[in-house]
Amino acid sequence: MGRLFGTDGVRGVTGTDFTPEMGLRLGRAIGAFFGKGSRLLAGRDVRAGGDMILSSVMAGLLAEGVKVYYAGLAPTPAVQLAVRRGGYDGGIMVTASHNPPEYNGVKVIGPEGIELSREEEKVVEDHYFSAHASRLGWRSLTESVELRHGVIEEYVEAIAEQVDRDSIARLDGKVVVDCANSVGSLATPLLLRRLGLKALSINCHLDPEFPGREPEPTPDSLREAASLVVSSKAILGVGHDGDADRAIFIDERGVAYWGDRSGALLALHASRKWDAPKRVFTGVSSSMLVEEFLKPQGIDVVWTPVGSVTIARTLWRERGIAGFEENGGYIHYPHQCVRDGAMKLALMLDLMTSERASASELFSRLPRYFSRKTKVRVTPEEAACAVESVKELFAGYRQITIDGVKVFGEDFWVLVRPSGTEPVVRVMAEAREEGRLNEVVNAVLKVISDRCKGGRA
Ligand code: MG
Numbered sequence: 001m002g003r004l005f006g007t008d009g010v011r012g013v014t015g016t017d018f019t020p021e022m023g024l025r026l027g028r029a030i031g032a033f034f035g036k037g038s039r040l041l042a043g044r045d046v047r048a049g050g051d052m053i054l055s056s057v058m059a060g061l062l063a064e065g066v067k068v069y070y071a072g073l074a075p076t077p078a079v080q081l082a083v084r085r086g087g088y089d090g091g092i093m094v095t096a097s098h099n100p101p102e103y104n105g106v107k108v109i110g111p112e113g114i115e116l117s118r119e120e121e122k123v124v125e126d127h128y129f130s131a132h133a134s135r136l137g138w139r140s141l142t143e144s145v146e147l148r149h150g151v152i153e154e155y156v157e158a159i160a161e162q163v164d165r166d167s168i169a170r171l172d173g174k175v176v177v178d179c180a181n182s183v184g185s186l187a188t189p190l191l192l193r194r195l196g197l198k199a200l201s202i203n204c205h206l207d208p209e210f211p212g213r214e215p216e217p218t219p220d221s222l223r224e225a226a227s228l229v230v231s232s233k234a235i236l237g238v239g240h241d242g243d244a245d246r247a248i249f250i251d252e253r254g255v256a257y258w259g260d261r262s263g264a265l266l267a268l269h270a271s272r273k274w275d276a277p278k279r280v281f282t283g284v285s286s287s288m289l290v291e292e293f294l295k296p297q298g299i300d301v302v303w304t305p306v307g308s309v310t311i312a313r314t315l316w317r318e319r320g321i322a323g324f325e326e327n328g329g330y331i332h333y334p335h336q337c338v339r340d341g342a343m344k345l346a347l348m349l350d351l352m353t354s355e356r357a358s359a360s361e362l363f364s365r366l367p368r369y370f371s372r373k374t375k376v377r378v379t380p381e382e383a384a385c386a387v388e389s390v391k392e393l394f395a396g397y398r399q400i401t402i403d404g405v406k407v408f409g410e411d412f413w414v415l416v417r418p419s420g421t422e423p424v425v426r427v428m429a430e431a432r433e434e435g436r437l438n439e440v441v442n443a444v445l446k447v448i449s450d451r452c453k454g455g456r457a
Contacts, residue, residue: 004128005121007307007420011096011105014049018104020056027060029127030108032134033120034089036065041086041148043071043079044094045243046182047104048208054094057106061092062143064134069148073206075183075244076107077340078155082148084113084336085158098216098241098327101209113336114316115309156191159343162335163350169196171353173235175345176200176250178225180215181207184244188342195349200232215242217328219256226254236348236359239328240341245308246328247341249348251359260286262348263324264293265362266332269351271299271321274334281315281323283307284406287430288413289367305403306417308339369430370437376425376448383418385452386425390416393447412440416448 004010010026012018034040040061044050058068069088071079076093083091090110096103108116108124116124175192179185181203189199202225203212213221217239229237229250237250250256260282267280279300282290291301299321304311308331311323316337323331329339332347352359378386387405394407394414404417404425412431419426427444431437449455 004125008097008309009095009105009107009115011099011103013102014047014053014104018049018053020052023053023056023106024060025128025131026106027057028064028133029060029124030057030092031061031064031066032127032132033124034066036134036136036140037067038089039067039069041069041071041079041083041088041091042094043074043076043091043151045076046073046206046208047094047096047242048101049104050094050208053104053106057092057094058145062141062145063136065136065140065143067143068145070145071148071151073183073186074151075155075187075342077245077336077338077343078151078187080109080113080338081155081158081336082151083109083111085154086148093243095243097243098246100214112316114312114338117309117313152187152190156187156194156342158335159191159340159346160194162332162343163195163346164353165195167353168346168349171197171235171349174198174200174232175349176202176225176229176232176234176237177204178202178213178217178222178237178239179204179244180217180240180242181205181210181212182215182240182242182244184240184341187244188238188240188345191342191346195346197349200228200234202228210242217241217246217248219248219258222248222250222256226250226256230254236352238341238345238348241328244341245339247330247344248328249359251363253360255360255363257363258326259324259328259330260290260326261363261366262328262344263322263330264290264366266330266344266347266351267299267322267324268294268297269347269354270332271297274321276321276333277319279320281311281318281320283311283325284400284403284415284417285428286324286326287369288408289369289430292367303400303402303406306420312338369432370434371428371430372437372441373426373428374441374445375419375427376445377423378418378425378452379423380418382452383425386448387416387418389447389451390414390444393443409440412436414440414444416444
C-alpha cells in the first residue's frame with residue numbers, strides 16, 4: 001500500500017496530482033476516521049485550487065455524515081486554536097504550507113488542535129486506499145456546511161493575552177511583515193496593531209500566485225523584507241510561510257536568522273516566564289548551538305526526528321517549555337501545542353521588551369557557527385549506505401541516529417539525512433572555524449562518493 005501523507009499532511013500539484021476526485025476520496029476517508037455525526041472545522045490558505053480541493057473534501061465529509069463548519073481563509077494555527085477551543089472533533093486545513101505555488105494539500109487536525117499522529121494518519125490511509133464509501137440513505141444525509149465567523153479575531157486576541165502588551169507598546173516602533181501574499185496577511189498586521197506597534201507590510205495582499213516571493217521564508221527569500229527593515233529603521237522584520245505557522249526573523253540591521261537561533265532565544269525566555277518542565281524538543285536539523293546555549297541554563301534539549309507533527313506530538317505527550325525547528329516553526333506550549341508564526345512574533349517582541357535589547361543584540365548572545373548545507377542525489381540503497389558510512393567515519397563521536405545520523409564534535413556538528421520528499425541525502429554541518437567546516441563536509445561527501453556511489457559525485 002502506498003503512502004498518502006508526507007511529513008506534514010497530504011500534498012500534490014494542484015489539478016494534476018491533487019484532483020477533485022482525490023479530494024472527494026480523501027474527504028470520505030477523513031469522514032470515516034472521525035465518524036458520522038462528528039463536527040469538523042475547515043479552513044484554507046490562499047493557494048490556487050483551494051476552493052476546488054476544499055469543496056471536494058467537504059463533499060466527501062458530508063457523504064460520511066460529518067457536519068462541517070467553514071472558517072474561511074485563515075492561518076493554520078488560527079484554525080487549530082479554534083478547533084481546540086471550540087470543542088470540535090477535529091479539523092481540516094487546505095494548504096501546502098511552504099511548498100511552491102503549484103502545490104496544494106490538506107492537513108488533518110485532531111480535537112486537541114494538533115495534526116493527526118502517524119498512527120492515526122495510517123487509519124485515514126487505510127480508508128483512502130480501500131476507497132471507503134458509506135452508503136447513507138437520504139434521510140441520514142442532513143448535515144450541512146455552516147460558516148464559522150471570527151476565527152482570526154479570536155486567534156489574535158488569544159496571542160495578545162499571552163504577552164506583556166503594555167510593555168510591547170512602549171517599544172514604539174515599526175515591524176516589517178512579509179506574509180508571502182498568503183493568509184498571514186489576515187492576522188499578523190492585525191496582531192501588531194493590537195500590540196500597539198506599526199506594521200509595515202510587504203507581500204501582504206492575498207494573491208494565489210504568490211507574486212512577491214516563494215512561500216518558504218528563508219534568508220534568501222526575505223531579502224526585500226530585510227532591505228525594507230533597514231531603510232525604514234524598523235525594530236524587527238518577520239517572514240511567514242504560506243499558512244503562517246512559521247516565522248523567520250530579521251534584525252534591525254537586516255540580518256535574517258534561521259529558526260533554531262530564534263527558537264533557542266525564545267525557549268530561554270519562555271522558561272523564565274512560564275512554569276513547565278525544563279526541556280525543549282527540536283528536530284535533528286537544528287544546530288548544536290541549541291544545546292550549547294540552553295544546557296548551561298538548566299534546560300534539556302530532546303532531539304526528535306525532523307517534522308513538526310512529530311515535535312508537537314512528543315511535546316504534547318511529554319510536556320516541556322517549547323518545541324521548535326530550524327525552518328522557523330515554534331510551539332509556545334502555554335498558547336497551543338502547534339507551530340504558530342504570529343505567536344512566535346509576539347514572543348519575540350515580549351523578549352525584546354523584557355530584556356530591553358535590540359534584536360541584533362539578542363541574537364549576538366548565541367554561539368557563532370559557520371554553516372553549510374548541501375545534498376547528494378542517491379538511490380534509496382545509496383542513501384542507507386551514506387548514513388552507515390558516515391556513522392563509521394565518525395565512530396567514537398557522540399551520534400544521534402533517530403533520523404539519518406547526526407554527529408557532535410568538539411567544534412562542529414554534521415547531519416546526514418535521507419530526504420522524505422526527494423531522492424537525495426541532505427548534508428547539514430556547522431563548525432566554529434570555516435576551515436574546519438569545509439574539512440568536515442568534504443570528508444562526508446568523499447566517504448559517500450567512495451563507498452556508496454563507486455567514486456561518482
Ligand atoms: Mg506551514
